[in-house]
Amino acid sequence: MSRRPPPRRARQLPLRTHWMVLTLLLICLTGALALHGYTNHLFGHAPDGERQATGGHSTVPAAITAGGPVIDAAPAGERSVRPKARTIALTFDDGPDPKWTPQVLDLLRRLDVKATFFVVGTQVAEHPDLTRRIVAEGHQIGVHTLTHADLATTSRWRRSLELRQTELILAGAAGISTPLLRPPYSSEASAITDAEWAAIRATRQAGYLTVLSTLDSEDWRRPGVAAIVANSTPKGTAGQILLMHDSGGDRTQTLAALSKLVPAAKARGFRFATVSDAVALPAPVHKASTADRLRGHAVITAIRLSDGALAVITWLLYAAGALSVLRALTTVIAAKRHARERFWTWGDGTPVTEPVTVIVPAYNESAGIEAAVRSLVASDHPVEVIVVDDGSTDGTADLVESLRLPGVRVIRQRNAGKPAALNTGLLAASYELVVMVDGDTVFEPDAVRWLVQPFADPAVGAVSGNAKVGNRRGLLGRWQHIEYVVGFNLDRRLFDLAECMPTVPGAVGAFRRSALQRIGGLSDVTLAEDTDLTMALCRDGWRVVYEERAVAWTEAPASLGALWRQRYRWCYGTLQAMWKHRGAWVQGGQSGKLGRRGLTYLLLFQVLLPLLAPVVDVFALYGLVFLNPWRVLGVWAGFVALQLAMGLYAFRLDTERPGPLWSLPLQQFVYRQLMYLVVIQSVFTALAGHRLRWQRMERYGSLSTPPGPADDLAGAAR
Missing domain, CATH: 3.90.550.10 (Spore Coat Polysaccharide Biosynthesis Protein SpsA; Chain A)
Known part of the structure; x- marks a missing residue:
């Protein structure tokens, strides 16, 4: 075969430039897919009450298992507090949800009730406007991890990632920072296992207070309006932290039960408050720093871009x-x-x-x-x-x-x-x-x-x-x-x-x-x-x-x-x-x-x-x-x-x-x-x-x- 002599004015294209561009594109694509995969396919979809806690309780202090639902596991000494008498801290997990959270907020406004919403980071990233509405209407925000992960079983690096990224997302979406944390799949203080206690102590080192519940409406089961009302009604006059959900499925029964529960409880002399008001905690939620807000916007943008990248890739x-x-x-x-x-x-x-x-x-x-x-x-x-x-x-x-x-x-x-x-x-x-x-x-x-x-x-x-x-x-x-x-x-x-x-x-x-x-x-x-x-x-x-x-x-x-x-x-x-x-x-x-x-x-x-x-x-x-x-x-x-x-x-x-x-x-x-x-x-x-x-x-x-x-x-x- 003959050989063509090099063209006189030909320039050799530096291959390094091409491969740098291609490598950069593949890295970005891989990163976007990894982020999307983590935030969507490692998501804990099971309701909190569906998993039963297993394991021993030998390392959990008696004062904690017999104490209140709000736990401060500080190294200087663990303590817990209970809500005030005749006070119900109404809490909602797993949101915000574009369909059900607005309906819950509308109902709470009609009932003149303030609640605490323990939100999932990926949900906040998808619906930041709902998070801002929660804050604007005087409700309280708590962390429910980034992907609804079980903190008792996850590794240290993932636990840190779940909390820190949720904190940044909240800063970017609503400009706030909160120390309130409800670990997914948790229940009452008496049910804390050794693994869960270790996770609670680790999260306290990161600055979080753990908020458990005393009443579980079990609305995730959708057992019927009457059953939800019965599960949510206090038996005496002791203060309660009530667990409900504004996401994770059809919440029609939850809304109907709320419309009956709140008037009935008020008639018995109960008042409804946020978690911090119920336990006399001085305003835990505060404004996020400018740096965290910027980082939060970056995280939200990255998650949205990863969703967009997957949509484009799917069509490709x-x-x-x-x-x-x-x-x-x-x-x-x-x-x-x-x-x-x-x-x-x-x-x-x-x-x-x-x-x-x-x-x-x-x-x-x-x-x-x-x-x-x-x-x-x-x-x-x-x-x-x-x-x-x-x-x-x-x-x-x-x-x-x-x-x-x-x-x-x-x-x-x-x-x-x-x-x-x-x-x-x-x-x-x-x-x-x-x-x-x-x-x-x-x-x-x-x-x-x-x-x-x-x-x-x-x-x-x-x-x-x-x-x-x-x-x-x-x-x-x-x-x-x-x-x-x-x-x-x-x-x-x-x-x-x-x-x-x-x-x-x-x-x-x-x-x-x-x-x-x-x-x-x-x-x-x-x-x-x-x-x-x-x-x-x-x-x-x-x-x-x-x-x-x-x-x-x-x-x-x-x-x-x-x-x-x-x-x-x-x-x-x-x-x-x-x-x-x-x-x-x-x-x-x-x-x-x-x-x-x-x-x-x-x-x-x-x-x-x-x-x-x-x-x-x-x-x-x-x-x-x-x-x-x-x-x-x-x-x-x-x-x-x-x-x-x-x-x-x-x-x-x-x-x-x-x-x-x-x-x-x-x-x-x-x-x-x-x-x-x-x-x-x-x-x-x-x-x-x-x-x-x-x-x-x-x-x-x-x-x-x-x-x-x-x-x-x-x-x-x-």
């Missing part, structure tokens, strides 16, 4: 899934139809027997040029072979001349690039039909014959052959073999039917010389000269077709680095060609088919779909951590099964043994990521307006003869 996942399924269905249906029509007769049915000129551009191809030329000379169709040595320094031209093969000519020129070498070959060609071959490609004996048969139709200007991976041993080779058969060849069948073939591969393609001359030969303005050439032919009105029986074997990169360089050049060159020929979208005839069918397909499935792939991978990790991992694995298995089904069908169409498909699941973890990173890098390079330098591929000389079934079996065994 739907788009990626739809595109994947659409591509699978489209290519398989097209391939099935193409297979039924594979034995078309071209033109009037008369076989094409005229001689063919085969042009082999060569730059330092000594490793594989002999095998390539010998396979061409062995063709069962009359050919002349022109090897254009593009300034090789490894003796490529001398090697070909030393073979003294009949019908083979060598033309030497100074290094000018592959397009220039091919144009040189065109000028020297003796025949109208021209086959272009890479110097690392080995032809089957009948490949040239099959390749030129479609030219019996005068509308056909170019024919794509069936390029197969020859060095398919090893995992990387198998993956590329699968990609060629399942990806490239299925696509070519679709493009053939839709008459919008965007690329005749440089490894195996045939052209009318007159058609090439009419469009001015090959251009060197893109790095994908084969794609640029094919699109130019389509826009000139020629039809480009696919002949699957014209088989040629090519060398695939044997290392990830070499694969990256090859695909980077291919992808960037394809983007260049798409941009160059963008006018085809609005043209008619054969050019319009290329634009509206071929370019749209490339844009959707070879540009946009790979760009969505990192989002899919990040969300898959999110699902394994925060969602049902078995469901995520099931979706992944379904995706792999869809690919495997496509692979089996494509391998059968190409008469390939399905053995290499065992490596398809592994392809999802390395190869797939490499391919979408190539697309991302190419898009970044193109958007930045930089030009990519030509990078010559490594040659291994691994193909001496066309591989056969034995090679497939040997590769599968390895």
Whole structure:
């Protein structure tokens, strides 16, 4: 293969910038999903009273278990207090709720009652306006953790996170700070376990007073209005802290019970107050500092952004899934139809027997040029072979001349690039039909014959052959073999039917010389000269077709680095060609088919779909951590099964043994990521307006003869 000299004004784009941007985006995306997963999927949804406390009570002081519901576990000495006689501190847990909290507040205003609301941080972040209303109407705020976590069982770091972030959210939402804390799943002081007592002492070190309850309405059970009223009614005249809920489900019974309980209790001489008023605690709630308010706004914004990010990602996942399924269905249906029509007769049915000129551009191809030329000379169709040595320094031209093969000519020129070498070959060609071959490609004996048969139709200007991976041993080779058969060849069948073939591969393609001359030969303005050439032919009105029986074997990169360089050049060159020929979208005839069918397909499935792939991978990790991992694995298995089904069908169409498909699941973890990173890098390079330098591929000389079934079996065994 020839090498393009670096463009004079080309600038190398610093890869570091691209990867820094991509890494930053992935970090932000991962952080947003982690925050959303923590605040939404580690949320304790069980009602407080549903969990029964377990464990011993040996470390809990007797004064606490026999004391009041408001506990100060200070290191200097634990103490607790009870509400004043004939005083009920009405408390609500788990809010604020956009549906029920406003109704509770409206009812409390009509009843002229003040209450204490123990709020969940994530709920406050979602509904800061309700939190501000609670404060504005004279009610009291307490902390019920960030995600309704059980403080008795959580680790120290999570306990600190649950409290501190809730404190910041309250500061950002309502501009307040409160020391009142009701631990989720707590009940009365007499039920405190050793683990809960340790948590209470730890929270006291953070500055919190624990507020338990003496009466549990059990409204979370929804036992009926009468039962809630009975559970909430004091038996004597002792002061009480009553637990109710303004969130966590249907609170219709709670509202109805309140409307009966409050008047009845007042009639018995009870008054209703906030927790601090009930126990004569000097105004515990105070204004938050400016710094905490700013931090709180930042936390609330981050939570909202994480929710928004997940919403966007969800739609992107739907788009990626739809595109994947659409591509699978489209290519398989097209391939099935193409297979039924594979034995078309071209033109009037008369076989094409005229001689063919085969042009082999060569730059330092000594490793594989002999095998390539010998396979061409062995063709069962009359050919002349022109090897254009593009300034090789490894003796490529001398090697070909030393073979003294009949019908083979060598033309030497100074290094000018592959397009220039091919144009040189065109000028020297003796025949109208021209086959272009890479110097690392080995032809089957009948490949040239099959390749030129479609030219019996005068509308056909170019024919794509069936390029197969020859060095398919090893995992990387198998993956590329699968990609060629399942990806490239299925696509070519679709493009053939839709008459919008965007690329005749440089490894195996045939052209009318007159058609090439009419469009001015090959251009060197893109790095994908084969794609640029094919699109130019389509826009000139020629039809480009696919002949699957014209088989040629090519060398695939044997290392990830070499694969990256090859695909980077291919992808960037394809983007260049798409941009160059963008006018085809609005043209008619054969050019319009290329634009509206071929370019749209490339844009959707070879540009946009790979760009969505990192989002899919990040969300898959999110699902394994925060969602049902078995469901995520099931979706992944379904995706792999869809690919495997496509692979089996494509391998059968190409008469390939399905053995290499065992490596398809592994392809999802390395190869797939490499391919979408190539697309991302190419898009970044193109958007930045930089030009990519030509990078010559490594040659291994691994193909001496066309591989056969034995090679497939040997590769599968390895």
